[in-house]
Amino acid sequence: MNRGTVVRIINQPLKETMEPDGSxxxxxxxxxxxxEAQLGEFKAVSAPDALLAAVSADSEASQMLNQALSAQQGLPIKLK
Known part of the structure; x- marks a missing residue:
């Protein structure tokens, strides 16, 4: 990227998708x-109600969601 290039920083810590096949x-x-005082501090991310509802009946998916919210690794995870 060249110096002076305009960038837009998006602070969207949680991205989700619910696919047509139910995934x-x-x-x-x-x-x-x-x-700077917040650097290195754990900052909780909460899941929206629609996502919680989508995995509520599946205990494994709910557990995976909770782990993803805690780990905050930035990797896509298939919950179900």
């Missing part, structure tokens, strides 16, 4: 820090 994927990133 549910989630990707959880560490939220951006507001200042």
């Amino acid at each position: 549910v994927y989630v990707e959880v990133h560490e939220p951006l820090s507001r200042d």
Whole structure:
């Protein structure tokens, strides 16, 4: 990227998709820090109600979602 290139930073720590075939994927990133004091601190990410409802009947998917919310690794994970 060249110096002076305009960039847009998107602070969207949770990305989700519910596919037509019923598959549910989630990707959880560490939220951006507001200042240097927050660097290295764990910042919780919460799942929207629609995502919680989509996995509520599947205990394995619910557990995987909770692990993804805690780990915040930024990798796509298939919940179901």
